Structures are given as C-alpha cells and as structure tokens.
C-alpha cells in the first residue's frame with residue numbers, strides 16, 4: 591500500500607489514505623509541542639526516532655497480546671496502521687507521581703505509587719484536554735461502559751509489559767498517555783503512538799529525564815535523550 595491523499599495534520603504526525611480504506615499511513619514529523627501547543631520547536635531527526643521507538647514498542651505489545659492499530663513500519667518516518675476512529679479520551683497511567691498530578695493535587699513529586707493510577711482526560715485541544723472522571727465519558731457518550739472497562743484492562747496490561755521491558759533497559763516507566771480507536775467493525779484497539787513524547791522515562795541509576803520533559807523544562811539535549819531511549823531498546 592502507498593501514500594495517497596493527505597487526510598489530517600496533528601501536532602506530531604500527518605495522516606494519509608492508502609489504496610485500501612481499512613488502512614492509513616502515518617508520517618512522524620520533526621516537530622515538538624508542549625503546553626497544549628503554546629511551546630513549539632522543530633528538531634531534525636525527531637520524527638525518525640519517534641517512528642522507530644513507537645514501532646518497536648507496538649511490536650513488544652503485540653508480542654504480549656495487546657492489539658493496536660500498528661501494522662508495520664514502512665521507512666524512517668512512516669508507519670502503516672489500521673484506520674480507526676479515535677475515542678476522544680486520553681488515558682494516563684502513572685507509576686510515580688510527577689507532572690500535572692502534582693500540580694493539580696499538591697502531592698509530592700517522585701512518590702512510587704502502591705499500584706498504578708488510571709486517569710482520564712477529555713481529548714479536546716480548545717479545552718486543554720481537561721481531567722475527567724469515568725462518569726463524564728459515559729454520560730456524554732464518549733465511550734460505553736464496556737469500552738471503558740476494556741480500555742482500563744488494556745491500559746494496565748500495557749503498563750505491566752512496558753514497565754518490565756524498560757526495567758531491563760535500566761529505564762523507569764514513570765507515566766504515559768494512551769489513546770484508543772475503533773475500526774469500521776467497532777473493534778476497540780490501542781492507537782496513536784508510544785514514544786518519549788507520550789511517556790516519562792527516567793534513567794534507573796541517574797534519574798535523568800529521557801523524554802519530552804527535557805523540551806518542556808528546557809533541560810537541553812532533547813534529541814540526545816530520545817536517541818538514548820532508541821539505543822537502549824534497539825540493542
């Protein structure tokens with residue numbers, strides 16, 4: 591299948607149709623955005639790294655029995671994926687406290703939670719992806735109870751697989767964001783990407799941030815951190 595018509599441009603990716611309506615091609619861009627698009631930058635090579643990392647992680651998850659939209663990596667910056675309609679929810683799983691959780695609740699940074707925390711946001715840029723509870727998703731029809739139960743089960747499974755996988759690479763999986771989609775037959779599956787843009791990775795021994803927090807907080811050597819993650823998972 592090959593790239594046909596442009597469909598949509600997001601903050602980090604572009605989507606194109608293919609000859610088959612069941613599949614689309616994702617192009618990973620070199621752009622960085624943070625704080626709901628208020629902070630922006632372009633760094634050459636970022637799209638390749640995120641495509642490589644995300645492709646590898648979707649494969650690891652498939653090996654662990656987690657279905658996703660990922661079909662295959664086509665080249666440096668492109669993936670073939672199943673066409674899905676994105677459920678307008680962002681799932682966040684946290685193993686360690688940091689980020690918006692600490693800002694919102696005033697809890698200390700860096701606390702290891704006794705079990706993973708499952709959070710939901712409503713995916714809406716204009717509203718800044720507000721934090722919601724399950725009842726909002728149910729009552730406003732963003733997902734059914736069955737879908738939410740499945741989303742939760744898959745999200746915890748993703749956490750188990752990736753946490754163990756990264757632990758072996760001397761990386762702590764602090765937290766991450768997942769998105770889900772439904773194909774034309776209504777099958778729910780993991781979608782979007784899994785990369786240092788959407789996860790927090792801390793080096794197990796030094797505590798160094800190996801993710802987009804380097805960009806958000808101006809910590810420097812942003813691409814170096816992404817390269818380090820790719821180096822550890824590709825060897």
Ligand code: C5P
Pocket residue numbers: 680682688689690691719765766767787788789790802
């Ligand atoms: O900012 P916050 O602490 O809520 O982020 C939690 C996790 O979700 C982080 O790994 C962050 O990179 C990811 N995230 C994301 N997209 C968003 C919000 C958060 O990938 N819109």
